[in-house]
Protein backbone atom coordinates (compact mmCIF):
# COMPACT_ATOMS: atom_id res chain seq x y z
CA UNK A 1 0.00 0.00 0.00
CA UNK A 2 1.22 3.46 -0.89
CA UNK A 3 1.85 5.63 2.12
CA UNK A 4 0.33 9.05 2.54
CA UNK A 5 2.69 11.05 0.39
CA UNK A 6 0.59 12.58 -2.37
CA UNK A 7 -1.85 15.39 -1.91
CA UNK A 8 -3.98 16.69 -4.73
CA UNK A 9 -5.79 19.97 -4.71
CA UNK A 10 -9.01 19.96 -6.63
CA UNK A 11 -10.30 23.41 -7.39
CA UNK A 12 -13.83 24.51 -8.15
CA UNK A 13 -14.27 26.69 -11.28
CA UNK A 14 -12.73 30.14 -10.86
CA UNK A 15 -14.77 33.04 -9.53
CA UNK A 16 -15.48 34.67 -12.88
CA UNK A 17 -17.01 31.39 -14.02
CA UNK A 18 -19.24 31.29 -10.94
CA UNK A 19 -20.33 34.83 -11.69
CA UNK A 20 -21.04 34.06 -15.33
CA UNK A 21 -23.43 31.34 -14.24
CA UNK A 22 -24.48 32.56 -10.81
CA UNK A 23 -27.34 30.15 -10.27
CA UNK A 24 -25.20 27.06 -10.95
CA UNK A 25 -24.36 26.29 -7.35
CA UNK A 26 -23.74 22.61 -7.81
CA UNK A 27 -27.29 21.34 -7.64
CA UNK A 28 -28.16 18.16 -9.43
CA UNK A 29 -29.93 20.20 -12.11
CA UNK A 30 -27.77 22.46 -14.24
CA UNK A 31 -29.43 25.86 -14.18
CA UNK A 32 -27.32 27.19 -17.03
CA UNK A 33 -29.86 25.63 -19.35
CA UNK A 34 -32.94 27.49 -18.23
CA UNK A 35 -35.90 27.72 -20.59
CA UNK A 36 -36.43 31.00 -22.44
CA UNK A 37 -39.52 31.70 -20.33
CA UNK A 38 -37.47 31.27 -17.14
CA UNK A 39 -34.74 33.52 -18.47
CA UNK A 40 -37.34 36.17 -19.39
CA UNK A 41 -38.76 36.11 -15.87
CA UNK A 42 -35.26 36.34 -14.40
CA UNK A 43 -34.67 39.47 -16.47
CA UNK A 44 -36.78 41.67 -14.17
CA UNK A 45 -35.71 42.24 -10.57
CA UNK A 46 -37.44 40.48 -7.71
CA UNK A 47 -39.19 42.96 -5.39
CA UNK A 48 -38.58 42.25 -1.72
CA UNK A 49 -39.91 43.58 1.59
CA UNK A 50 -37.56 43.26 4.59
CA UNK A 51 -39.40 42.35 7.79
CA UNK A 52 -36.99 43.06 10.65
CA UNK A 53 -34.26 45.47 9.56
CA UNK A 54 -31.73 44.37 12.19
CA UNK A 55 -28.41 42.64 11.67
CA UNK A 56 -29.66 39.87 9.38
CA UNK A 57 -32.25 41.88 7.49
CA UNK A 58 -29.71 44.53 6.62
CA UNK A 59 -27.09 41.95 5.59
CA UNK A 60 -29.41 40.14 3.19
CA UNK A 61 -30.68 43.40 1.71
CA UNK A 62 -27.12 44.25 0.54
CA UNK A 63 -27.82 41.85 -2.32
CA UNK A 64 -30.04 44.53 -3.88
CA UNK A 65 -27.18 47.05 -3.85
CA UNK A 66 -24.80 44.53 -5.42
CA UNK A 67 -27.25 43.09 -7.94
CA UNK A 68 -29.84 45.82 -8.62
CA UNK A 69 -30.91 44.14 -11.82
CA UNK A 70 -31.88 41.01 -9.87
CA UNK A 71 -33.41 42.33 -6.65
CA UNK A 72 -34.96 45.52 -5.27
CA UNK A 73 -35.84 46.26 -1.65
CA UNK A 74 -39.15 48.12 -1.96
CA UNK A 75 -40.52 47.83 1.57
CA UNK A 76 -39.41 47.55 5.19
CA UNK A 77 -41.05 46.88 8.55
CA UNK A 78 -39.34 47.41 11.89
CA UNK A 79 -40.50 49.01 15.16
CA UNK A 80 -37.03 50.58 15.57
CA UNK A 81 -37.13 53.93 13.79
CA UNK A 82 -33.35 54.03 13.37
CA UNK A 83 -33.24 50.60 11.73
CA UNK A 84 -36.13 51.09 9.31
CA UNK A 85 -35.01 54.59 8.30
CA UNK A 86 -31.48 53.31 7.66
CA UNK A 87 -32.80 50.67 5.27
CA UNK A 88 -35.28 53.12 3.72
CA UNK A 89 -32.41 55.49 2.94
CA UNK A 90 -30.11 52.76 1.62
CA UNK A 91 -32.74 51.49 -0.82
CA UNK A 92 -34.76 54.66 -1.46
CA UNK A 93 -37.96 53.02 -0.25
CA UNK A 94 -41.17 55.03 -0.69
CA UNK A 95 -42.68 56.28 2.60
CA UNK A 96 -45.90 54.42 1.90
CA UNK A 97 -43.97 51.11 2.04
CA UNK A 98 -42.34 51.72 5.42
CA UNK A 99 -44.02 50.09 8.43
CA UNK A 100 -43.44 49.94 12.17
CA UNK A 101 -44.71 46.37 12.32
CA UNK A 102 -45.11 43.43 9.89
CA UNK A 103 -48.90 43.55 10.38
CA UNK A 104 -48.94 46.76 8.31
CA UNK A 105 -47.81 44.72 5.29
CA UNK A 106 -50.55 42.16 5.83
CA UNK A 107 -53.20 44.89 5.81
CA UNK A 108 -52.12 46.02 2.32
CA UNK A 109 -52.73 44.32 -1.01
CA UNK A 110 -49.69 42.25 -2.00
CA UNK A 111 -47.16 44.71 -3.43
CA UNK A 112 -43.92 42.70 -3.77
CA UNK A 113 -42.81 39.22 -4.83
CA UNK A 114 -41.15 38.11 -1.62
CA UNK A 115 -40.44 38.90 2.02
CA UNK A 116 -37.31 38.39 4.09
CA UNK A 117 -38.47 37.56 7.63
CA UNK A 118 -35.59 38.48 9.94
CA UNK A 119 -37.44 39.21 13.17
CA UNK A 120 -36.41 37.73 16.55
CA UNK A 121 -36.84 33.95 17.03
CA UNK A 122 -40.24 34.15 18.73
CA UNK A 123 -41.61 36.40 16.02
CA UNK A 124 -41.16 34.15 13.00
CA UNK A 125 -44.32 32.07 12.97
CA UNK A 126 -47.03 34.74 12.87
CA UNK A 127 -45.54 36.88 10.08
CA UNK A 128 -44.54 33.75 8.10
CA UNK A 129 -48.05 32.29 8.22
CA UNK A 130 -49.79 35.61 7.54
CA UNK A 131 -47.50 36.60 4.67
CA UNK A 132 -47.60 33.14 3.07
CA UNK A 133 -51.38 33.47 3.02
CA UNK A 134 -50.96 36.78 1.16
CA UNK A 135 -48.96 34.93 -1.49
CA UNK A 136 -45.45 36.20 -0.71
CA UNK A 137 -42.50 33.88 -1.29
CA UNK A 138 -40.58 33.69 1.96
CA UNK A 139 -36.94 33.79 3.02
CA UNK A 140 -37.24 32.91 6.72
CA UNK A 141 -34.52 33.23 9.31
CA UNK A 142 -33.72 30.18 11.39
CA UNK A 143 -35.06 28.81 13.60
CA UNK A 144 -38.26 28.53 11.59
CA UNK A 145 -40.16 28.84 14.87
CA UNK A 146 -39.68 27.84 18.50
CA UNK A 147 -42.01 24.81 18.61
CA UNK A 148 -42.34 21.85 16.26
CA UNK A 149 -46.06 22.60 15.89
CA UNK A 150 -45.39 26.15 14.70
CA UNK A 151 -42.72 24.94 12.26
CA UNK A 152 -45.21 22.45 10.85
CA UNK A 153 -47.86 25.16 10.49
CA UNK A 154 -45.46 27.40 8.55
CA UNK A 155 -44.57 24.60 6.15
CA UNK A 156 -48.19 23.57 5.70
CA UNK A 157 -49.29 27.16 4.99
CA UNK A 158 -46.51 27.73 2.46
CA UNK A 159 -47.39 24.52 0.62
CA UNK A 160 -51.13 25.24 0.68
CA UNK A 161 -50.58 28.73 -0.71
CA UNK A 162 -48.04 27.66 -3.32
CA UNK A 163 -45.29 29.95 -2.08
CA UNK A 164 -41.61 29.09 -1.94
CA UNK A 165 -39.92 28.89 1.45
CA UNK A 166 -36.20 29.17 2.06
CA UNK A 167 -34.99 28.77 5.63
CA UNK A 168 -31.72 30.57 6.31
CA UNK A 169 -29.61 27.49 6.95
CA UNK A 170 -26.77 29.45 5.42
CA UNK A 171 -24.18 26.69 5.74
CA UNK A 172 -26.05 24.66 3.16
CA UNK A 173 -24.97 27.35 0.67
CA UNK A 174 -21.31 27.34 1.74
CA UNK A 175 -19.41 25.90 -1.24
CA UNK A 176 -16.95 23.95 0.96
CA UNK A 177 -19.70 22.41 3.05
CA UNK A 178 -21.69 21.63 -0.07
CA UNK A 179 -18.65 19.88 -1.49
CA UNK A 180 -18.71 17.42 1.42
CA UNK A 181 -22.07 16.10 0.23
CA UNK A 182 -20.92 16.03 -3.39
CA UNK A 183 -17.90 13.93 -2.38
CA UNK A 184 -20.04 11.61 -0.26
CA UNK A 185 -22.52 11.17 -3.11
CA UNK A 186 -19.64 10.35 -5.46
CA UNK A 187 -18.72 7.44 -3.19
CA UNK A 188 -15.42 8.96 -2.05
CA UNK A 189 -15.65 7.32 1.39
CA UNK A 190 -18.00 4.44 0.58
CA UNK A 191 -20.96 3.98 2.94
CA UNK A 192 -20.95 6.57 5.73
CA UNK A 193 -20.73 4.88 9.12
CA UNK A 194 -20.13 7.69 11.63
CA UNK A 195 -20.30 11.50 11.57
CA UNK A 196 -18.45 13.58 14.14
CA UNK A 197 -19.21 17.30 14.11
CA UNK A 198 -18.07 20.10 16.41
CA UNK A 199 -19.39 23.62 16.66
CA UNK A 200 -16.95 25.86 18.51
CA UNK A 201 -19.02 28.95 19.29
CA UNK A 202 -16.12 31.12 20.50
CA UNK A 203 -15.61 32.46 24.02
CA UNK A 204 -16.45 36.13 23.39
CA UNK A 205 -19.09 35.34 20.77
CA UNK A 206 -20.88 33.20 23.33
CA UNK A 207 -20.63 35.93 25.96
CA UNK A 208 -21.97 38.47 23.45
CA UNK A 209 -24.92 36.52 22.07
CA UNK A 210 -25.77 33.88 24.66
CA UNK A 211 -24.89 35.50 28.01
CA UNK A 212 -25.56 39.21 27.55
CA UNK A 213 -27.35 39.28 24.19
CA UNK A 214 -30.52 38.31 22.35
CA UNK A 215 -30.21 34.53 22.73
CA UNK A 216 -29.26 34.35 26.42
CA UNK A 217 -32.65 33.42 27.80
CA UNK A 218 -34.82 30.62 26.49
CA UNK A 219 -38.14 32.28 27.38
CA UNK A 220 -37.16 35.35 25.36
CA UNK A 221 -35.64 33.56 22.36
CA UNK A 222 -35.03 29.81 22.23
CA UNK A 223 -32.82 27.08 23.69
CA UNK A 224 -29.18 27.06 22.53
CA UNK A 225 -29.42 23.91 20.42
CA UNK A 226 -32.21 25.51 18.39
CA UNK A 227 -30.77 29.02 18.30
CA UNK A 228 -27.20 28.07 17.52
CA UNK A 229 -27.00 24.48 16.42
CA UNK A 230 -30.07 23.92 14.28
CA UNK A 231 -27.60 24.64 11.44
CA UNK A 232 -25.42 21.72 12.56
CA UNK A 233 -28.19 19.21 13.15
CA UNK A 234 -29.51 20.18 9.72
CA UNK A 235 -26.09 19.46 8.17
CA UNK A 236 -25.80 16.09 9.90
CA UNK A 237 -29.32 15.22 8.77
CA UNK A 238 -28.37 16.29 5.23
CA UNK A 239 -25.16 14.26 5.23
CA UNK A 240 -27.14 11.26 6.45
CA UNK A 241 -28.68 11.48 2.99
CA UNK A 242 -32.33 10.67 3.47
CA UNK A 243 -31.79 8.07 6.22
CA UNK A 244 -34.35 8.60 8.96
CA UNK A 245 -33.03 9.34 12.44
CA UNK A 246 -34.28 6.58 14.74
CA UNK A 247 -32.93 7.54 18.17
CA UNK A 248 -31.44 10.58 19.78
CA UNK A 249 -29.91 11.36 23.16
CA UNK A 250 -28.49 14.60 24.49
CA UNK A 251 -26.74 16.07 27.52
CA UNK A 252 -25.72 19.60 28.30
CA UNK A 253 -25.95 22.45 30.77
CA UNK A 254 -25.05 26.03 31.57
CA UNK A 255 -21.59 26.10 33.03
CA UNK A 256 -19.33 28.92 34.17
CA UNK A 257 -21.59 31.91 33.32
CA UNK A 258 -23.35 31.56 36.65
CA UNK A 259 -23.63 33.83 39.68
CA UNK A 260 -21.51 31.55 41.91
CA UNK A 261 -18.57 31.89 39.49
CA UNK A 262 -18.41 35.67 39.89
CA UNK A 263 -14.87 36.69 40.89
CA UNK A 264 -14.57 38.29 44.35
CA UNK A 265 -14.92 42.08 44.15
CA UNK A 266 -16.45 42.09 40.65
CA UNK A 267 -18.88 44.92 39.91
CA UNK A 268 -22.23 44.55 38.15
CA UNK A 269 -20.93 46.44 35.12
CA UNK A 270 -17.53 46.04 33.42
CA UNK A 271 -16.89 49.79 33.19
CA UNK A 272 -17.06 50.01 37.02
CA UNK A 273 -15.28 46.72 37.71
CA UNK A 274 -11.99 46.69 39.67
CA UNK A 275 -11.12 43.17 38.46
CA UNK A 276 -12.12 43.71 34.83
CA UNK A 277 -8.51 43.52 33.61
CA UNK A 278 -8.22 39.87 34.54
CA UNK A 279 -11.54 38.90 32.91
CA UNK A 280 -11.52 37.55 29.33
CA UNK A 281 -15.22 38.38 29.00
CA UNK A 282 -14.83 42.06 29.91
CA UNK A 283 -17.18 44.25 27.85
CA UNK A 284 -14.46 46.88 27.73
CA UNK A 285 -12.23 44.38 25.87
CA UNK A 286 -14.96 42.98 23.63
CA UNK A 287 -16.51 46.30 22.53
CA UNK A 288 -14.70 49.43 23.64
CA UNK A 289 -11.19 48.31 22.69
CA UNK A 290 -12.52 47.25 19.28
CA UNK A 291 -14.22 50.56 18.52
CA UNK A 292 -11.07 52.41 19.66
CA UNK A 293 -9.20 50.43 16.99
CA UNK A 294 -11.77 51.51 14.41
CA UNK A 295 -13.62 48.18 14.29
CA UNK A 296 -17.31 49.06 14.13
CA UNK A 297 -18.68 45.88 12.54
CA UNK A 298 -20.09 42.90 14.45
CA UNK A 299 -20.25 42.60 17.48
CA UNK A 300 -19.88 46.34 18.12
CA UNK A 301 -22.56 47.27 15.56
CA UNK A 302 -25.14 45.22 17.44
CA UNK A 303 -24.92 47.03 20.77
CA UNK A 304 -25.90 50.53 19.62
CA UNK A 305 -29.49 49.92 18.60
CA UNK A 306 -30.43 53.51 17.79
CA UNK A 307 -27.22 55.11 16.54
CA UNK A 308 -24.03 54.42 14.65
CA UNK A 309 -21.28 52.95 16.85
CA UNK A 310 -18.50 55.28 17.99
CA UNK A 311 -16.58 55.63 21.27
CA UNK A 312 -19.33 57.77 22.86
CA UNK A 313 -22.30 55.60 21.84
CA UNK A 314 -20.49 52.36 22.74
CA UNK A 315 -19.48 53.77 26.15
CA UNK A 316 -23.08 54.81 26.75
CA UNK A 317 -24.35 51.36 25.69
CA UNK A 318 -21.93 49.69 28.14
CA UNK A 319 -22.97 52.02 30.96
CA UNK A 320 -26.69 51.43 30.62
CA UNK A 321 -27.41 48.60 28.16
CA UNK A 322 -27.36 44.80 28.43
CA UNK A 323 -23.91 44.41 26.82
CA UNK A 324 -22.12 46.21 29.67
CA UNK A 325 -23.26 43.70 32.27
CA UNK A 326 -20.98 41.37 34.21
CA UNK A 327 -21.27 37.93 32.56
CA UNK A 328 -21.75 36.41 36.02
CA UNK A 329 -24.74 38.66 36.77
CA UNK A 330 -26.97 38.20 33.72
CA UNK A 331 -30.38 36.56 33.29
CA UNK A 332 -28.91 33.90 30.96
CA UNK A 333 -30.06 30.31 31.18
CA UNK A 334 -29.07 28.61 27.89
CA UNK A 335 -26.54 25.76 27.70
CA UNK A 336 -22.87 26.51 27.18
CA UNK A 337 -22.07 22.99 26.11
CA UNK A 338 -24.26 20.27 24.69
CA UNK A 339 -23.73 16.92 23.01
CA UNK A 340 -26.20 15.09 20.79
CA UNK A 341 -25.91 11.45 19.74
CA UNK A 342 -27.99 10.14 16.87
CA UNK A 343 -28.63 6.79 15.28
CA UNK A 344 -29.96 6.74 11.71
CA UNK A 345 -31.46 3.96 9.62
CA UNK A 346 -28.86 1.44 8.50
CA UNK A 347 -26.70 1.95 11.60
CA UNK A 348 -25.14 5.31 10.72
CA UNK A 349 -24.30 7.11 13.96
CA UNK A 350 -23.54 10.78 14.55
CA UNK A 351 -22.05 12.68 17.48
CA UNK A 352 -22.41 16.43 17.72
CA UNK A 353 -20.82 18.83 20.24
CA UNK A 354 -21.50 22.51 20.79
CA UNK A 355 -19.01 24.31 23.05
CA UNK A 356 -18.90 27.94 24.16
CA UNK A 357 -15.33 27.99 25.45
CA UNK A 358 -13.28 27.94 22.28
CA UNK A 359 -10.69 30.04 20.50
CA UNK A 360 -12.30 29.45 17.09
CA UNK A 361 -15.53 31.24 16.32
CA UNK A 362 -18.02 29.00 14.57
CA UNK A 363 -15.30 27.31 12.54
CA UNK A 364 -16.93 23.92 12.47
CA UNK A 365 -14.91 20.73 12.34
CA UNK A 366 -16.28 17.60 10.78
CA UNK A 367 -15.02 14.07 10.27
CA UNK A 368 -17.08 11.51 8.42
CA UNK A 369 -15.94 7.90 8.62
CA UNK A 370 -16.99 5.65 5.76
CA UNK A 371 -16.48 2.03 4.71
CA UNK A 372 -13.83 3.04 2.15
CA UNK A 373 -12.34 6.21 3.52
CA UNK A 374 -12.30 9.08 5.95
CA UNK A 375 -13.31 12.67 5.16
CA UNK A 376 -12.39 15.60 7.36
CA UNK A 377 -13.12 19.29 7.02
CA UNK A 378 -11.89 22.29 8.98
CA UNK A 379 -14.34 24.66 7.32
CA UNK A 380 -11.90 25.70 4.60
CA UNK A 381 -10.50 22.52 3.17
CA UNK A 382 -11.67 18.96 2.86
CA UNK A 383 -9.28 16.03 3.11
CA UNK A 384 -10.28 12.58 1.93
CA UNK A 385 -8.17 9.56 2.85
CA UNK A 386 -8.77 6.50 0.69
CA UNK A 387 -8.27 3.20 2.56
CA UNK A 388 -7.53 1.26 -0.64
CA UNK A 389 -4.86 3.47 -2.17
CA UNK A 390 -3.54 4.95 1.07
CA UNK A 391 -3.67 8.33 -0.61
CA UNK A 392 -5.14 11.55 0.66
CA UNK A 393 -6.68 14.19 -1.57
CA UNK A 394 -7.48 17.73 -0.60
CA UNK A 395 -10.43 19.65 -1.97
CA UNK A 396 -11.33 23.28 -1.80
CA UNK A 397 -14.17 25.29 -3.24
CA UNK A 398 -14.11 28.87 -4.39
CA UNK A 399 -16.11 31.15 -2.15
CA UNK A 400 -17.55 34.32 -3.61
CA UNK A 401 -18.06 36.83 -0.79
CA UNK A 402 -18.66 40.32 -2.11
CA UNK A 403 -17.60 43.23 0.10
CA UNK A 404 -20.81 44.09 1.90
CA UNK A 405 -21.38 40.45 2.88
CA UNK A 406 -17.71 39.84 3.69
CA UNK A 407 -16.60 38.21 6.91
CA UNK A 408 -19.90 38.74 8.67
CA UNK A 409 -21.62 36.88 5.86
CA UNK A 410 -20.68 33.34 6.89
CA UNK A 411 -17.78 33.36 4.44
CA UNK A 412 -19.95 34.17 1.44
CA UNK A 413 -22.72 31.71 2.25
CA UNK A 414 -25.19 34.52 3.09
CA UNK A 415 -24.72 35.88 -0.42
CA UNK A 416 -25.17 32.45 -2.00
CA UNK A 417 -28.31 31.89 0.06
CA UNK A 418 -29.95 35.12 -1.13
CA UNK A 419 -28.85 34.45 -4.67
CA UNK A 420 -30.43 30.99 -4.64
CA UNK A 421 -33.70 32.37 -3.24
CA UNK A 422 -33.84 35.24 -5.72
CA UNK A 423 -33.07 32.86 -8.59
CA UNK A 424 -35.86 30.55 -7.43
CA UNK A 425 -38.41 33.37 -7.20
CA UNK A 426 -37.33 34.94 -10.49
CA UNK A 427 -37.49 31.69 -12.43
CA UNK A 428 -40.31 29.98 -10.54
CA UNK A 429 -37.94 27.04 -10.05
CA UNK A 430 -37.75 25.92 -6.40
CA UNK A 431 -34.85 23.54 -7.10
CA UNK A 432 -32.44 26.45 -6.56
CA UNK A 433 -33.36 26.22 -2.86
CA UNK A 434 -31.31 23.81 -0.75
CA UNK A 435 -33.00 24.57 2.56
CA UNK A 436 -36.61 24.12 1.54
CA UNK A 437 -39.65 23.32 3.67
CA UNK A 438 -39.83 19.55 4.00
CA UNK A 439 -36.17 18.73 4.71
CA UNK A 440 -35.80 21.71 7.04
CA UNK A 441 -38.88 20.69 8.97
CA UNK A 442 -37.41 17.22 9.53
CA UNK A 443 -34.11 18.60 10.80
CA UNK A 444 -35.88 21.12 13.07
CA UNK A 445 -37.97 18.26 14.52
CA UNK A 446 -34.74 16.42 15.26
CA UNK A 447 -33.51 19.45 17.23
CA UNK A 448 -36.71 19.49 19.32
CA UNK A 449 -36.35 15.75 19.96
CA UNK A 450 -32.72 16.14 21.03
CA UNK A 451 -33.65 18.90 23.45
CA UNK A 452 -36.42 16.77 24.90
CA UNK A 453 -33.89 14.02 25.47
CA UNK A 454 -31.67 16.44 27.39
CA UNK A 455 -34.52 17.80 29.49
CA UNK A 456 -36.05 14.42 30.27
CA UNK A 457 -32.76 12.50 30.55
CA UNK A 458 -33.91 9.76 28.22
CA UNK A 459 -33.30 8.35 24.78
CA UNK A 460 -35.96 9.70 22.43
CA UNK A 461 -37.26 7.35 19.74
CA UNK A 462 -37.82 9.81 16.91
CA UNK A 463 -41.30 10.41 15.64
CA UNK A 464 -42.95 8.46 18.45
CA UNK A 465 -43.57 11.21 21.03
CA UNK A 466 -45.51 14.46 20.98
CA UNK A 467 -43.08 16.32 18.71
Ligand SMILES: NC(=O)c1ccc[n+]([C@@H]2O[C@H](COP(=O)([O-])OP(=O)(O)OC[C@H]3O[C@@H](n4cnc5c(N)ncnc54)[C@H](O)[C@@H]3O)[C@@H](O)[C@H]2O)c1
Pocket residue numbers: 051052053054055056057077078079080083100101102103118119120121123141142143168169170214227
Ligand atom coordinates in the same frame (compact mmCIF):
# COMPACT_ATOMS: atom_id res chain seq x y z
N1 LIG B 1 -28.92 32.35 9.65
C1 LIG B 1 -28.03 32.67 10.57
O1 LIG B 1 -26.92 32.20 10.56
C2 LIG B 1 -28.40 33.65 11.65
C3 LIG B 1 -27.42 34.39 12.33
C4 LIG B 1 -27.83 35.30 13.30
C5 LIG B 1 -29.18 35.44 13.60
N2 LIG B 1 -30.10 34.68 12.96
C6 LIG B 1 -31.54 34.80 13.24
O2 LIG B 1 -32.04 35.95 12.55
C7 LIG B 1 -33.10 36.55 13.29
C8 LIG B 1 -32.78 38.02 13.47
O3 LIG B 1 -31.54 38.15 14.14
P1 LIG B 1 -30.74 39.53 14.14
O4 LIG B 1 -29.39 39.23 14.65
O5 LIG B 1 -30.89 40.21 12.85
O6 LIG B 1 -31.54 40.30 15.27
P2 LIG B 1 -31.78 41.87 15.39
O7 LIG B 1 -32.30 42.11 16.75
O8 LIG B 1 -30.56 42.60 14.94
O9 LIG B 1 -32.94 42.16 14.31
C9 LIG B 1 -34.29 41.80 14.53
C10 LIG B 1 -35.11 42.98 14.08
O10 LIG B 1 -36.50 42.63 14.08
C11 LIG B 1 -37.19 43.80 14.47
N3 LIG B 1 -38.56 43.49 14.89
C12 LIG B 1 -39.01 43.15 16.13
N4 LIG B 1 -40.35 43.04 16.11
C13 LIG B 1 -40.76 43.30 14.84
C14 LIG B 1 -42.04 43.38 14.22
N5 LIG B 1 -43.16 43.14 14.90
N6 LIG B 1 -42.11 43.70 12.90
C15 LIG B 1 -40.97 43.96 12.20
N7 LIG B 1 -39.73 43.91 12.75
C16 LIG B 1 -39.64 43.59 14.06
C17 LIG B 1 -36.32 44.36 15.59
O11 LIG B 1 -36.63 45.72 15.88
C18 LIG B 1 -34.94 44.19 15.00
O12 LIG B 1 -34.51 45.32 14.28
C19 LIG B 1 -33.20 35.78 14.58
O13 LIG B 1 -34.22 34.84 14.50
C20 LIG B 1 -31.86 35.06 14.68
O14 LIG B 1 -31.91 33.86 15.43
C21 LIG B 1 -29.73 33.82 11.98
